[in-house]
Amino acid sequence: MTATIVSPRLMRIGGGSVGQIAEVLGLFGLSRPLVVTDPWMLSSGTVDRCLDPMRAAGLDPAVFAETVPDPTDTVVEAGVAAFRAGDYDCLIGFGGGSPMDTAKAIAILAAAAPGQRMREFKVPAQADRGAVPVICIPTTAGTGSEATRFTVITDTGTDEKMLVAGLGALPLAAIVDYELTYSVPQRTTADTGIDSLTHALEAYVSKRANPHADSLALSAMRLIGRHLRIAYHQPKNAAAREAMMLGAMQAGLAFSNSSVALVHGMSRPIGAHFHVPHGLSNAMLLPAVTEFGLNDALPRYAEAARAMGVATLEDADQVAGSKLLEELRALNQELGVPTPKGHGIAAAQWERLLPLMAKQALASGSPANNPRVPDEAQIIALYRKVYG
Ligand SMILES: NC(=O)c1ccc[n+]([C@@H]2O[C@H](COP(=O)([O-])OP(=O)(O)OC[C@H]3O[C@@H](n4cnc5c(N)ncnc54)[C@H](O)[C@@H]3O)[C@@H](O)[C@H]2O)c1
Numbered sequence: 001m002t003a004t005i006v007s008p009r010l011m012r013i014g015g016g017s018v019g020q021i022a023e024v025l026g027l028f029g030l031s032r033p034l035v036v037t038d039p040w041m042l043s044s045g046t047v048d049r050c051l052d053p054m055r056a057a058g059l060d061p062a063v064f065a066e067t068v069p070d071p072t073d074t075v076v077e078a079g080v081a082a083f084r085a086g087d088y089d090c091l092i093g094f095g096g097g098s099p100m101d102t103a104k105a106i107a108i109l110a111a112a113a114p115g116q117r118m119r120e121f122k123v124p125a126q127a128d129r130g131a132v133p134v135i136c137i138p139t140t141a142g143t144g145s146e147a148t149r150f151t152v153i154t155d156t157g158t159d160e161k162m163l164v165a166g167l168g169a170l171p172l173a174a175i176v177d178y179e180l181t182y183s184v185p186q187r188t189t190a191d192t193g194i195d196s197l198t199h200a201l202e203a204y205v206s207k208r209a210n211p212h213a214d215s216l217a218l219s220a221m222r223l224i225g226r227h228l229r230i231a232y233h234q235p236k237n238a239a240a241r242e243a244m245m246l247g248a249m250q251a252g253l254a255f256s257n258s259s260v261a262l263v264h265g266m267s268r269p270i271g272a273h274f275h276v277p278h279g280l281s282n283a284m285l286l287p288a289v290t291e292f293g294l295n296d297a298l299p300r301y302a303e304a305a306r307a308m309g310v311a312t313l314e315d316a317d318q319v320a321g322s323k324l325l326e327e328l329r330a331l332n333q334e335l336g337v338p339t340p341k342g343h344g345i346a347a348a349q350w351e352r353l354l355p356l357m358a359k360q361a362l363a364s365g366s367p368a369n370n371p372r373v374p375d376e377a378q379i380i381a382l383y384r385k386v387y388g
């Protein structure tokens with residue numbers, strides 16, 4: 001079997017690295033950026049952390065701050081209009097996964113033929129072309145989007161969260177500065193941290209796993225397994241924030257070069273229909289979906305438990321697998337993850353949408369990478385199991 005490995009050409013990692021944004025642009029001969037961010041980043045002044053160093057270097061960056069959580073095709077179209085209105089030579093995605101994914105999608109749609117819509121690029125299509133390079137600066141730890149060949153965009157016509165994949169979504173460069181995450185609220189720290197953990201675990205047990213992605217996934221699970229709780233309880237803990245940021249990036253590299261699987265396949269429809277934050281819908285599903293596939297990739301799940309530090313080398317695989325399930329449940333408990341019911345989703349609406357959600361989950365292709373591949377009925381059963 002062969003594996004294709006992709007990653008950004010440059011990753012600048014470390015506390016304070018956002019201050020070096022102008023230098024990074026200069027390395028690639030770029031000087032006319034459009035910064036894509038969200039309204040909070042603008043109103044709180046957080047985006048100045050990347051604008052100020054560019055201005056100090058004599059650049060004149062423009063800002064598009066209309067990104068929404070779970071970015072939509074209509075916001076991407078507005079972003080393309082803003083992009084075309086100026087003479088920009090690159091896009092900078094500054095924020096959580098939503099602004100980074102929006103910047104990537106703007107680059108892809110701006111390179112498309114006139115009249116093409118975002119939905120034409122959803123998997124299995126390949127989105128390999130971008131109009132200009134994208135530089136990503138994550139402020140959550142995180143989606144890992146700064147290092148992946150994916151962008152996730154909601155089709156407002158169908159309420160579908162579409163996975164878009166290809167080299168057009170792969171950033172040219174990433175600046176990964178954990179100091180940007182000190183201000184992340186506790187709930188978002190939990191949600192984004194479980195998202196990272198899910199990326200690493202799914203990449204590791206995926207049918208598309210390979211040795212290179214494995215090493216990144218295991219390293220990410222070591223970092224996240226030991227630091228997520230600390231970052232959640234102590235938001236200013238530098239060591240925990242740094243470890244989480246690195247783990248999130250490595251998890252992104254891992255699943256970008258392997259894949260995500262059933263948790264993500266089932267999570268996207270929950271996000272699209274009920275506007276549950278991405279990491280939180282992953283967390284709602286993670287224990288039950290892991291249990292569903294456990295015995296079909298037991299040695300891998302056991303190794304994941306050992307990497308996370310919840311099982312030892314002496315534990316047999318079955319014991320380590322059980323400890324992994326216990327840990328995922330305990331983590332949800334400690335991090336205050338509700339069930340869909342506890343989150344306020346009405347039972348009747350959940351039940352009514354299950355057939356559509358199961359179809360959308362399967363259509364994304366992600367469930368096919370799971371160690372145990374479910375059919376539609378099994379996905380519906382899993383959705384029912386996690387509801388209450
Ligand atoms: N492209 C990929 O590879 C990939 C991978 C996983 C998830 N995603 C997508 O990413 C999106 C989720 O991204 P996210 O979880 O980072 O959330 P987000 O970008 O939607 O941000 C969530 C909230 O946190 C706030 N926030 C972000 N950084 C902050 C900071 N430093 N301080 C204070 N507040 C801050 C934002 O303003 C926002 O209100 C989803 O659409 C998901 O599908 C993409």
Ligand SMILES: [Fe+2]
Nearest residue numbers: 143195199278
């Ligand atoms: Fe994710």
